[in-house]
Amino acid sequence: MTQFRYPLLAVALCSLTVASPLQAKKAEPQTYQTSTVSVAKAFNADTATTLSLEQIMADPDWLGRQPEAAHWSADSTQVYYQRKRQGSELRDWYARPLNGSDNGSLVSAGALHLIGSDDAVYNRDRSMQAWIFEGDVFVRNMLSGELTQLTRDNAQQTAAEFLLDGRLAYREGWTYFAHNLTTGLRTELASLKTEAKPKGPAKPAGYLAQEQHKLIEFVALEQKNAEQRYAARQQLQKENASLPAAAFYLxxxxxxxxxxxxxxxxxxxxxxxxSSKRNDKDIMPNYITGNGDIAAEQVRARVNDVxxxxxxxxxxxxxxxxxxxxxxxxxxxxxxxxxxxxxxxxxxxxxxxxxxxxxxxxxxxxxxxxxxxxxxxxxxxxxxxxxxxxxxxxxxxxxxxxxxxxxxxxxxxxxxxxAWVNYAFNDYGWLNNSSSLYYLSEESGYAHLYLKPLNGKAKKLTSGTFEVSSPVLTHNDNYIYFQANVNHPGNYEVFRTELSSGNLQQLTRLGGSTSFTLSPDEQKLLLNFSTNLSPNELYVADAKPEATVAQLTDTISEQFKQLPLVAPQIVAVPSSHGEQPVFSKVYYPADYQQGEARRAVVFNHGAGYLQNSDLGWSGYFREFLFHNLLVQQGYVVMDMDYRASKGYGRDWRTAIYRRMGTPEIEDLVDGVNWMVANANVDRNRIGTYGGSYGGFMTFMALFKEPELFQAGAALRPVSDWAYYNHAYTSNILNTPAIDPIAYERSSPIYFTQGLTKPLLINAPMVDDNVFFQDVVRLVQRLIEQENINFETAIYPVEPHGFRQPSSWLDEYRRIYKLFEQNL
Known part of the structure; x- marks a missing residue:
């Protein structure tokens, strides 16, 4: 692997200018760029304003309800996007012309079928477009703009696809149809049946049946007629082209x-x-229901049982x-x-x-x-x-x-x-005009693009210590557009590679996190851009280097813009267990270098394979604001992209193979040591918290490194990986039947005897992701060990991701109290 050397990197809000493209044919940076990103477009924050838990944990509508699920119009002249309805979980659609103003106009319910879809399909010369709306099929002539509704029924069509003969195919259930757009004829192409193939009338079997057919003429005649009808139907099916093809019996x-x-x-x-039969044991009790009864809700199976x-x-x-x-x-x-x-x-x-x-x-x-x-x-x-x-x-x-x-x-x-093949970075497809495949692969240690002729060797299109994702091929096979973190692991920009020359061009240089959608005419990019301090908004730019970027939406509330928020600095914490540093957000109070050593909190992000120390707006926006509240009260806060986090290559991802909770906690130790040496933090006044995988890490840190933190809060935590799902867990730990060593090495419930510091366990009871049973079993083990260093808070109506502001507020009041009392 490449060796890494990183000085302290301070990152603040970024500019919205597009810089010149990279000129190198195949960029192979050996280290990420670490210069400070310039500050621009700062909000008019009121420094006298103080944050409160009540405001932070309130319904997030107060942030401004940012754009979601954006896609292009068929003619590439406007953008459609969804926005949460004020005070409701419903989403409304908006239309924003590129030459318009404000945030565009609301699309009425009566016009929703006209806006197309982000997964619309085209015929080969792109003169026709088709999509599914509410289970019905619509077709638009791209030249005339004429719109045709092909179906209006309750059959639920899916998987629209243009055939080479001009017909449009789709399926209903597992029956495929082709619709002739000229004649209107609908033809059944294939019907898939998950049953045994019919064999025709059964022959008499056994003594009594055979004698019955000999003795009773009526019975014999009925048998003969049935056999003739079956044979005639088979002949008709074979010889008459007007009938649909026979079904396939699987x-x-x-x-x-x-x-x-x-x-x-x-x-x-x-x-x-x-087919897999459902296990009756896979249930979850729900104690708060509309009728007052306890509901036994069905949930996923445990990895142990799959x-x-x-x-x-x-x-x-x-x-x-x-x-x-x-x-x-x-x-x-x-x-x-x-x-x-x-x-x-x-x-x-x-x-x-x-x-x-x-x-x-x-x-x-x-x-x-x-x-x-x-x-x-x-x-x-x-x-x-x-x-x-x-x-x-x-x-x-x-x-x-x-x-x-x-x-x-x-x-x-x-x-x-x-270890395991990543479930991300697996995009692939054909070139349109030759028999070659393009694909992503982590074989070099990072996700990169490759091109392979069917009868030739693969050619690597991108190289370096960065991750390529979301490749989009142009229809003339000239370019593949993609998102990548070339300049810094937390900075995602839009690039393209020219297939004929191999030239790599950087198209955006916005400095935060930028994703894109290429317009149907392939002339423009719809950009979804955010920074650490600014939630996502929509922008548009020409699909070429050095293009001007124009903002399409402005949905961030004035109330949010007035907040005196501190931009975290992203630092490269040296690792004591490898060459690659641990990228981490650090939130500093204004006077952290003055006076006595500070209290500190380390936040552990969830999901395991997730990147949170990047330059974009975090899905953990409540935690981000909570960290700002702590900073206002003199805390230093660290948020680490510990080993297993996304964005840093294959080796970083697989470091936890068969030993979850070991490399990550080693990284937390390095983070604590770094804060003590560099951020004026008192080693004896540091706490930690996190949810889901972050809750699991809080367990492992307090159980296996009892002197590292003085208190910790584990939210919706995993306590025993044998109880988690198969899709995620079997990748990292194999299965309990094959590799019990990995499960016992990686599950907190086996290390509870190490708890000596105050632990808060917060558990939602209708969590169908990490079951409430995880907390119940671990708490019982602590009770049996006569450990009094913990307390538990339960949330009877909450799933894995809380929905009620009152639950969020209660949870974070308890976390805040834990830190105030113990740090």
Whole structure:
């Protein structure tokens, strides 16, 4: 890995100017730029204003209700976006012309079907656009602007797709239709049935039935008529082209994972697995209900109980009705025992010996909860199809194409990771005008773009110690636009790479966090931009270097703009466990270097794989304001992107493999040491808190490093990873059946005997993410150990993410009281 050297980096509000593009062909920075970002566009803060918990934890409408879910109009002349309705959880749509003013105009309910969708599809020459609104299909002629509604029913159409012959395809349930836009004829292309194929009238079986058919003429005649009707229907289905094709019967107790229709409507690719029966134990009691009863609500299974089902990949020929199962045996490593070392270590711990052997691994589509794209991608010509597949043990991800003649998978790329393959950074697709694939891969240690011809070697399009995400290919294959943190791990800008030359160009230099949407005509960028001190707003710029940026929305409230907020400085805390530093936000009081050493609080962000010490507006906006309140009262606050956080490469992400709660707490130790040495902090007056993964870290810090913090608050915390979900946990710790060592090493409930300092545990009771049971079990263990250093607050109506301002206020009053009393 690259060595890193970072001085202190102070980051404040940024400018809204676009600087010149990068000129290097392939930027390969060995260190991030660390110069101070200039300050511009500051709010007119009233320094006499003081923050209060009541204001911070109030309904967030007071911040201004920022734009959400923005997308372009079909003609690229205006933008549609949603905005929360004042005092309601409902969202309204707004239309903002590029040449307009203010925040645009409200779109009436009667006109919502006209605005299109962010997932609208186009035909090959982009003369037609289609989208789904409320389960019905709409088509717009891009030349005339004429709008046609194709369906108006309760059938719920989905997956609109233009076919190469001009028809528009969509599906209802798992039945595919093609709609002729000229004649209006709707044709059923394929119907998928998860049941056994009918076999026609059954022959008499057994002695009594056979005798009955011999002795009773009526019974024999009925049997004969039934067989003739069945044969006639089969003949009609085969010979009469006016009838729909016969259904595909996929088998009883099968679940359709995904399917993808060829643009030529000649093939359908389908992935199926065995249906999983619901476990009656997977329930959550809800004590506060409308009728006064206790409701047993269904929730997800625990990782301990999940047995992932392998998927079968079927190639259905829509021309002759045949079905072929595609074998995974051509994929490199499909039968490797990739967990041999883990199994051997666990066997040894149990006094046994593990013998490794070849094993057929369970494989399926890359359909993780994090990834919203289709894992099946047809080339626009309909001549090729690619799939992204993963091993269910989480160690391999493959991209493969299908030889449609030989009906076999052809491997194109394998990404193997001894820890786990990331569920992010898996975008891929075809070039439009050649048989080449582009894709993201972490194989170099960072997520970068690659280009691979089907019969050639892959070419790396980007390089360096930064992450590439959200690639968008232009329709002429000239450019791929993307978001990346090239200049600093917390600064996300928009870039593009020119495929013919490899030139990398930086298109924005706004200094905070910027995401983008390319306009349908590919001439403009819709930018969603924020800073540490300013929530997101919408901007627009030409899709080229050095373009002027214009602001489209101004939704931030005047009340918020008047707050005397402190911009955190982002510092690179040296690590005692590696070359790469721990990037951290530090909030300083104005006079922190004067007088006696300060109190301090360390905040632990949730999600584990999340970046919070970046330059954009944080989803933890309440915590951000709470930290400002603490700063006003003389605290120093640190918010660390500990190991496992997003934005810093593969090694940073996988440092917690099989040992969650160890590298992160080591980083907290380094953070505390840094504050004592550099921020005038008293080592004996430091507390910590966090929610979800941050609550888990609070547990581990107080249990395993009892002298590090003088108090801690664990909010909606994980106490035993065997009780968490499968999709997230099995990546990092494998499964309890295979790797109990990892679970016992990583779960706080095994270390409760280390608690010696005051601990506040706040737990929502209707949390379907981290179950209330996590807190109940850990509290009972503390009681049995006769530990009196904790108290618990419960929130009967709250899910994982609190909804009621009164709950937020109660929670943070308790956190504040904990720190005031103990620091």
């Amino acid at each position: 088998g009883k107790d099968q679940h359709i994972v995904a399917a993808s229709l060829s643009p030529k409507a000649d093939y359908l690719l389908v992935s199926v697995r065995k 047995i992932p089902q392998p998927q079968r990949l079927l190639l259905l020929n829509l021309q002759d009705g045949s079905s072929t199962e595609l074998s995974y045996s051509s994929l490199p490593g499909y039968n490797e025992d990739v967990l041999a070392k883990v199994k051997a270590e666990n066997a040894k711990a149990q006094g046994e010996k593990y013998k490794s052997a070849k094993v057929i691994r369970d494989i399926g589509l890359m359909t993780d909860w994090y990834w919203s794209q289709s894992a099946m991608r047809w080339h626009s010509s309909g001549e090729q199809v690619a799939l992204m597949l993963k091993a269910l043990d989480n160690k391999d991800r493959w991209i493969a194409t299908v030889d449609l003649q030989k009906k076999v998978l052809v491997p194109q790329h394998r990404l193997h990771d001894e």
